Amino acid sequence: MEDKQIVELFWQRDPEAIAQSQGKYHSYLSKIAYNVLSDEEDSQEVVNDTYFRAWNSIPPQRPSRLSVYLGRLTRHGAIDRYRKRTSQKRQGDAYTLCLEELEACCGTAHDPQQILDAQQLAQAINQFLHTLKPQTRAMFLGRYYFFDSLKEVARYCGVSESKAKSTLYRVRKDLKEYLKQEGFDL
Amino acid sequence: MNGEQLLDALEQVDEELLVEADRVRQRRKKARWPFIPLAACLCLVVAGAMIAQPWRSVPQSNSLPGKAESNQAETENGSVGVYVPPMEVPMEGDAQIEADLLSFFIYQGRLYVECSRAQNGAGLVGEKLGTSNGRIDEWTPDSGYVEGSGTAWGDFYAVNGYDPAHLLCMTWEDGTVALYWNNNDITVETAGDVLDEVFHMSGQVVKATMRGADVEDVAEISRLDDLNAWVEELCATPAQWDGDSPSEVLGYLYLENQDGVTVELALHEGGKAGIYGLGEVSFQLDWMPLTHWKA
Numbered sequence: 001m002e003d004k005q006i007v008e009l010f011w012q013r014d015p016e017a018i019a020q021s022q023g024k025y026h027s028y029l030s031k032i033a034y035n036v037l038s039d040e041e042d043s044q045e046v047v048n049d050t051y052f053r054a055w056n057s058i059p060p061q062r063p064s065r066l067s068v069y070l071g072r073l074t075r076h077g078a079i080d081r082y083r084k085r086t087s088q089k090r091q092g093d094a095y096t097l098c099l100e101e102l103e104a105c106c107g108t109a110h111d112p113q114q115i116l117d118a119q120q121l122a123q124a125i126n127q128f129l130h131t132l133k134p135q136t137r138a139m140f141l142g143r144y145y146f147f148d149s150l151k152e153v154a155r156y157c158g159v160s161e162s163k164a165k166s167t168l169y170r171v172r173k174d175l176k177e178y179l180k181q182e183g184f185d186l
Numbered sequence: 187m188n189g190e191q192l193l194d195a196l197e198q199v200d201e202e203l204l205v206e207a208d209r210v211r212q213r214r215k216k217a218r219w220p221f222i223p224l225a226a227c228l229c230l231v232v233a234g235a236m237i238a239q240p241w242r243s244v245p246q247s248n249s250l251p252g253k254a255e256s257n258q259a260e261t262e263n264g265s266v267g268v269y270v271p272p273m274e275v276p277m278e279g280d281a282q283i284e285a286d287l288l289s290f291f292i293y294q295g296r297l298y299v300e301c302s303r304a305q306n307g308a309g310l311v312g313e314k315l316g317t318s319n320g321r322i323d324e325w326t327p328d329s330g331y332v333e334g335s336g337t338a339w340g341d342f343y344a345v346n347g348y349d350p351a352h353l354l355c356m357t358w359e360d361g362t363v364a365l366y367w368n369n370n371d372i373t374v375e376t377a378g379d380v381l382d383e384v385f386h387m388s389g390q391v392v393k394a395t396m397r398g399a400d401v402e403d404v405a406e407i408s409r410l411d412d413l414n415a416w417v418e419e420l421c422a423t424p425a426q427w428d429g430d431s432p433s434e435v436l437g438y439l440y441l442e443n444q445d446g447v448t449v450e451l452a453l454h455e456g457g458k459a460g461i462y463g464l465g466e467v468s469f470q471l472d473w474m475p476l477t478h479w480k481a
Contacts, residue, residue: 068201079193100189125198126203129199137203138206145196145207148211157210160375160383165421170422
């Protein structure tokens, strides 16, 4: 079923919308959640929660790309759950690694006095991403949006792992410079 | 700002960028370096003297248009790297050649050349993969370069934690572990293809020693954080071919990671660095800061 038709089911409050979403995107969403949480049970809970949140937000939302919409909900839910799971955080898991890599780029400041305009930051990041070549952008988003491992990023971009690592290193450096130029305090 | 704010901000990436990235993620790619069966046309590089062997030329299909004679090669994803061909040398002199053969063996169509030794490397020795008959010498004809042959004699093993397509090892009676690297018939795009992918050095150097042209001028690098950052920068540096204009070597840098694996870098004039075993390939990165990090 096309995304448009599934969204229409949501609008009509037809529970078939959930079944169709599950059938089409369950493994896709499960991978996003698992990449962050590294736990099957937690991931499934987050994905099931995604369908619940979708049900409660469509309408009024009318997403054109259901995969992106559901993917965002799942990513958000997985990150939230990870942050609450303080006792089970593991060194070396995907979220921690990605966080460490990005912190090398922007620092670790948790200044309660600093009010960061999230919208401005998101806008700057989008502008920065548009300056990248498509393959480089796919590497960056694969790593820091989808939390894919370096090995996977290298595989689907058709490069060696070291090439992926060095490309991401360069992009993080460029992002740091870009954000500085845009006036962000790093 | 902190990393979590960045991760959160990414949630609002433009939809079309996510769709584009997702399309790439669904791709399946073939192996980057196809397995090339070894024909009987390999060569030896010897220390001190040279012995001729026929060699395999750069495959024309990999060369850039109009650059059939160069060492530039186009990789599968369209980026440019430097092709390191099988080592070859011209015939020089005739009789009375004192050949000091490099230690190597042939496994699964790849030629592995000894590149370094680890004194306490017992933990590196993995699964036994085969035995080299040690029968190759300077008089071995082409037909002698076959699977399981080599100048090195003895069993060879995988190196724990390292890709056997790149790195294997042999052990000596005194416990020394000799590492053998498949350093030829490969394409190198950045130093990371070797330092990171083969030798796992990026961010993992635990000891580094610098030596000048004078063998007695040796000093350990004390600022390892700075060194590791420099190595990471080097890993991102593109490879270039210096065969036409080789530069003078002004010093050497020896890197060792936590596994005891070591790599030797040559520090050239003009701010270039080379990796021992890669021939005329160099990487343009200023190494002068290293001189300020010595103990």
